[in-house]
Amino acid sequence: MKRVTTILGxxxxxxxxxxxxxADHIDAPAxxxxxxxITDFYAFQGADTNTIAFVVNxxxxxxxxxxxxxxxxxxxxxxxxxxxxGDNVEDLVIQAIPRDGKMYFFGPIAPxxxxxxxxxxxxxxxxxxxxxxxxxTAITATNSGMTFFAGPRxxxxxxxxxxxxxxxxxxxxxxxxxxxxxFAGSNVLSIVVQVPKSLIGGSGTxxxxxEAKGKQ
Amino acid sequence: MxxxxxxxxxxxxxxxxxxxxxSDDNTVVASAQLxxxxxxxxxxxxxRPAVNTVFVSSGSKDSFNTTIPTQQNAAFQVxxxxxxxxxxxxxxxxxxxxxxxxxxxxxxxxxxxxxxxxSLDGTTTFYDGTNVLTGRALADDVITVExxxxxxxxxxxxxxxxxxxxxxxxxxPFLSSFPYLxxxx
Numbered sequence: 001m002k003r004v005t006t007i008l009g010x011x012x013x014x015x016x017x018x019x020x021x022x023a024d025h026i027d028a029p030a031x032x033x034x035x036x037x038i039t040d041f042y043a044f045q046g047a048d049t050n051t052i053a054f055v056v057n058x059x060x061x062x063x064x065x066x067x068x069x070x071x072x073x074x075x076x077x078x079x080x081x082x083x084x085x086g087d088n089v090e091d092l093v094i095q096a097i098p099r100d101g102k103m104y105f106f107g108p109i110a111p112x113x114x115x116x117x118x119x120x121x122x123x124x125x126x127x128x129x130x131x132x133x134x135x136x137t138a139i140t141a142t143n144s145g146m147t148f149f150a151g152p153r154x155x156x157x158x159x160x161x162x163x164x165x166x167x168x169x170x171x172x173x174x175x176x177x178x179x180x181x182x183f184a185g186s187n188v189l190s191i192v193v194q195v196p197k198s199l200i201g202g203s204g205t206x207x208x209x210x211e212a213k214g215k216q
Numbered sequence: 217m218x219x220x221x222x223x224x225x226x227x228x229x230x231x232x233x234x235x236x237x238x239s240d241d242n243t244v245v246a247s248a249q250l251x252x253x254x255x256x257x258x259x260x261x262x263x264r265p266a267v268n269t270v271f272v273s274s275g276s277k278d279s280f281n282t283t284i285p286t287q288q289n290a291a292f293q294v295x296x297x298x299x300x301x302x303x304x305x306x307x308x309x310x311x312x313x314x315x316x317x318x319x320x321x322x323x324x325x326x327x328x329x330x331x332x333x334x335s336l337d338g339t340t341t342f343y344d345g346t347n348v349l350t351g352r353a354l355a356d357d358v359i360t361v362e363x364x365x366x367x368x369x370x371x372x373x374x375x376x377x378x379x380x381x382x383x384x385x386x387x388x389p390f391l392s393s394f395p396y397l398x399x400x401x
Contacts, residue, residue: 023358024262027269028277036259043332044340044353047393052334055354055397064401077256088285088331099250115284120252138395149395154388156397157265159359160381167378174377184387187400194394197336205350207331209263209285213256 023157025060035059035073036212039188040157043208046194051145054080054094054195056210057188060155067152067187068134072098075215078191079118082108082208084201090114092200095121096150096191102128103150103191108199118213147194155188258282263330265342265358270303270366271296271327280330289328296324304378306369314365315372316348323365354390354397359383 023040031037039060046053056078062070077097081090094107097120109124129141132151141148160179166172200206260281262268272280273295283291297320301307307320314323333349334340340351343361352358360380367375388398 023265024260024268027262028260028281030278031260031281034259038260038262040265041262041332042352042354043334044351045338052336052340052351053394053396067400079256083331088329097252099252104250104252116258116282118256118258119254120256122252134400138399140394147394152400153395153397154386154400156354156386156390158357158383158386160383164381175381177380177382179382181383181387185401190395190397192395192397201336203336206334206336207263207285208334209261209331211258212260214259216255216257 023159025157031212035076036214038078038210038212039155041208041210042156048194050198051147051194051196052200054193054208054210055156056080056096056191057153057155057157058191058212059189060157060186061183062152062155062187062189064185064187070134070152070187070189072103072131072150072189074098077118077120077213077215079211079213080193080208081211082200082206084204084206086205086207088207093118093121094193094195095124096193098131098150101131103131103148104128105146105148105193108195118211145196145199147192149190149192151190152187153190155183155186157183159183261330263332264327265352266362267327267330270362271299271324273299285329285331288330289325293321293324293328296328297321300324300366304366304375306367306374313370315368315370316365317370355385357384 025039026032026037038056038058040057042055044053059070077095080094082092083089084091090111092108093111094105096103096105105127106121106124109121111121112119125144127143127146127148129148129150130139132139134152138149158181160175161182163172163175163179268277268280280292301320306312313319332352335350339347340353341347342349342352342356342358363379363381364372367379390396390398
């Protein structure tokens with residue numbers, strides 16, 4: 001029994017090191033395993049083609065068991081940054097932060113200051129949605145033409161990350177065909193915001209990125 | 217004591233109701249009663265997929281996450297180029313390019329400023345064979361696109377065993393309507 005435990009322990013360590021890189025999952029030591037770990041960011045035209053949907057995923061590689069006890073952190077602010085002028089400085093932000101079982105949203109609004117430090121821009125359009133519990137039907141809310149969701153979802157990212165790790169480590173020289181999706185069967189905590197294009201520049205190209213910020 | 221609690225309860229309920237009445241639909245907004253004060257400092261950031269994970273050296277991953285996009289190129293482009301040429305035989309020789317016609321300096325110059333470009337005028341995709349970097353849709357096979365740009369050479373034909381992980385779709389179908397992501401496992 002002890003031997004089995006040891007072997008299991010070694011496998012877990014090995015699997016852990018395989019997971020050191022993939023999309024943005026566990027991308028850096030300071031955020032690995034924390035509520036600030038962003039795993040993925042998506043931005044695409046919504047089913048209503050007058051909108052853009054932003055998807056921010058956090059806290060990746062959650063097993064179904066781990067998902068039921070995972071939660072957003074009230075000290076972690078998720079901020080979608082939008083540059084409408086092509087200089088890679090945010091002209092607008094959409095902020096998401098949980099309080100008492102709801103995810104609150106502010107914006108899109110010009111931030112009072114651009115850069116590494118933020119305050120919650122409570123003068124921006126305020127919206128909220130109940131955080132969907134694991135196992136429940138998705139709860140959505142709408143306000144000012146925007147639509148909101150927060151809660152656990154299947155991780156939409158797919159990659160044979162294990163084999164990539166083998167290649168980088170020098171243990172393999174090729175991907176397998178077919179490959180195996182390392183992220184199959186795992187969940188993330190998702191925030192989804194759908195916004196009218198008219199609120200984020202209207203036309204042309206925007207530059208966008210997401211940040212996780214911790215309360216000081 | 218009990219009375220005080222009831223009075224407080226009524227005040228809270230009326231404040232809540234007043235706030236939600238001012239909203240023009242079913243979203244309940246009670247931000248006035250909640251504490252959103254304080255300063256929030258950056259810990260993680262992401263624009264395009266896999267950039268920090270693939271191109272940033274292990275000792276610099278935290279600092280990449282706390283560098284704003286306008287300063288990323290100056291701080292990280294040289295590191296990106298070194299790591300790219302070290303990783304990929306398709307960029308081993310001077311003049312090598314990817315299928316977008318970018319040499320190592322141009323490709324890493326694009327990637328070092330880690331923002332996602334999104335078109336507000338139509339198709340939004342990381343790459344669909346026609347449109348390049350106009351967004352990132354859920355079904356986009358972004359890893360294979362990046363592997364092709366890293367390993368595939370000028371015509372996507374080089375290093376075929378390294379330029380496709382042969383995982384082409386998610387393990388659960390996406391939804392056609394909001395919130396688009398599949399229910400959790």
